[in-house]
Amino acid sequence: xxxxxxxxxxxxxxxxVLLPHRLSQNGPFSAIADINGDGLEDLFVGGAKNQSGVLxxxxxxxxxxxxxxxxxxxxxxxxxxxxxxxxxxxxxxLDLYVASGGNEFRQGDVALLDRLYIxxxxxxxxxxxxxxxxxxxxxxxxxxxxxxxxxxxDLFVGTRLISGQYTFPADSYLLxxxxxxxxxxxxxxxxxxxxxxxxxxxxxxxxxxxxTKDLMIVGEWMEPKILINNGNIFEDKSxxxxxxxxxxxxxxxxxxxxxxxxxxxxxxxNLGKNNKFKATEEHPFKVYANDFxxxxxxxxxxxxxxxxxxxxxxxxxxTSQQMPYVAEKFEDYHSFASSKLFxxxxxxxxxxxxxxxxxxxxxxxxxNEGHHFVKKPLPNAVxxxxxxxxxxxxxxxxxxxDIMVAGNHYGVEVETTRYDAGYGAVLLGTSNGNYLxxxxxxxxxxxxxxxxxxxxxxxxGQKTILVTNNNEKLKLFNSKG
Numbered sequence: 001x002x003x004x005x006x007x008x009x010x011x012x013x014x015x016x017v018l019l020p021h022r023l024s025q026n027g028p029f030s031a032i033a034d035i036n037g038d039g040l041e042d043l044f045v046g047g048a049k050n051q052s053g054v055l056x057x058x059x060x061x062x063x064x065x066x067x068x069x070x071x072x073x074x075x076x077x078x079x080x081x082x083x084x085x086x087x088x089x090x091x092x093x094l095d096l097y098v099a100s101g102g103n104e105f106r107q108g109d110v111a112l113l114d115r116l117y118i119x120x121x122x123x124x125x126x127x128x129x130x131x132x133x134x135x136x137x138x139x140x141x142x143x144x145x146x147x148x149x150x151x152x153x154d155l156f157v158g159t160r161l162i163s164g165q166y167t168f169p170a171d172s173y174l175l176x177x178x179x180x181x182x183x184x185x186x187x188x189x190x191x192x193x194x195x196x197x198x199x200x201x202x203x204x205x206x207x208x209x210x211x212t213k214d215l216m217i218v219g220e221w222m223e224p225k226i227l228i229n230n231g232n233i234f235e236d237k238s239x240x241x242x243x244x245x246x247x248x249x250x251x252x253x254x255x256x257x258x259x260x261x262x263x264x265x266x267x268x269x270n271l272g273k274n275n276k277f278k279a280t281e282e283h284p285f286k287v288y289a290n291d292f293x294x295x296x297x298x299x300x301x302x303x304x305x306x307x308x309x310x311x312x313x314x315x316x317x318x319t320s321q322q323m324p325y326v327a328e329k330f331e332d333y334h335s336f337a338s339s340k341l342f343x344x345x346x347x348x349x350x351x352x353x354x355x356x357x358x359x360x361x362x363x364x365x366x367x368n369e370g371h372h373f374v375k376k377p378l379p380n381a382v383x384x385x386x387x388x389x390x391x392x393x394x395x396x397x398x399x400x401x402d403i404m405v406a407g408n409h410y411g412v413e414v415e416t417t418r419y420d421a422g423y424g425a426v427l428l429g430t431s432n433g434n435y436l437x438x439x440x441x442x443x444x445x446x447x448x449x450x451x452x453x454x455x456x457x458x459x460x461g462q463k464t465i466l467v468t469n470n471n472e473k474l475k476l477f478n479s480k481g
């Protein structure tokens with residue numbers, strides 16, 4: 001496959017100088033399915049803004065060629081993020097949903113409309129114009145489940161961000177499938193989705209083992225959320241399961257039975273501990289967001305505990321670029337550096353700001369014990385970078401589930417070293433529930449890239465690991481087992 005993701009140039013810091021990292025480089029993602037009924041798995045990979053996604057068809061020799069039907073070419077102005085093959089219209093073939101996201105577009109831009117492409121059963125797709133509601137949000141995540149038990153697949157769509165309003169919580173939503181047309185569910189069906197946050201990933205999963213699919217959601221500056229499906233309503237039961245205080249920069253969630261007891265456990269990918277934003281239970285890392293200088297733009301102030309109080313992470317130079325009053329109020333660097341956070345920010349603006357705090361950047365597993373979770377940090381060897389995606393499989397065929405992870409994040413602000421220490425990892429599960437991290441030499445798995453998505457695809461009858469990478473080629477790893 002000759003696909004190379006080509007990220008477009010966009011200045012995320014033009015209006016929000018104090019952003020900690022880019023929000024415009026969150027792809028690409030992939031979707032895998034047999035789309036033409038020949039028993040072979042095919043692959044769709046999303047493109048960046050101004051780059052079309054590509055659908056590859058596998059033949060009986062395990063070779064891939066571009067499908068003759070590529071209707072998404074006309075939508076390359078949009079940035080492809082989450083993508084999903086599922087049967088939207090109940091005709092037993094797989095259609096394609098593509099989430100439109102990125103940070104380049106303001107809310108309401110037509111380029112933010114998600115897209116649904118209908119399959120004719122032979123792998124020929126056409127764009128459906130009227131099937132989806134006209135929701136113009138920057139989305140990243142799409143997952144399918146029969147929410148209302150009527151025999152067809154409904155959708156959860158996670159909104160990643162509000163452009164120009166970093167940390168401000170966005171609404172996510174459920175789409176109910178009504179005879180092949182998707183209707184936005186009322187807020188009463190899942191009240192917690194209102195202003196839920198900056199959603200990065202989600203999974204439909206039976207948390208309480210009652211035979212119905214619940215919903216777990218993670219996001220940037222979010223606490224993990226558990227929405228229990230009680231039939232006609234999804235109730236927020238996050239704190240009942242012990243998730244209070246677990247706010248993080250969560251990038252990913254994967255559900256699988258890690259301990260072999262018959263219920264789902266979860267791998268949650270965080271920012272990792274190899275960063276300058278130190279966070280502890282006693283002294284969390286914080287963010288404050290508001291229009292502090294009344295000039296119509298959102299101001300993002302990251303804060304750390306220093307000596308005996310909180311101070312801004314960023315210095316006078318860049319802070320005054322975002323908020324010019326700072327240079328007038330503090331005429332030299334010493335006076336700024338000697339001031340506490342609340343001596344710098346206007347008190348009235350702090351009172352109604354968006355404020356979050358993170359106590360840990362560890363990536364973790366959550367072991368499901370029935371009515372609560374046991375939190376276990378992943379080994380230090382994989383805390384060196386963000387975990388953007390994880391895959392649970394039995395790598396060494398010993399009957400115990402293992403974890404594969406990939407990550408990094410290159411697009412950071414000028415004063416922060418980019419997150420590029422990760423090279424992918426294989427974590428072998430053990431009988432005592434711990435994990436042994438394999439080196440690339442041991443495992444053969446090596447992805448020192450700005451990775452986004454890890455999945456499994458069968459090629460020529462062989463299980464193969466696929467990793468998508470931002471601004472880079474795809475990487476494939478064959479299993480020798």
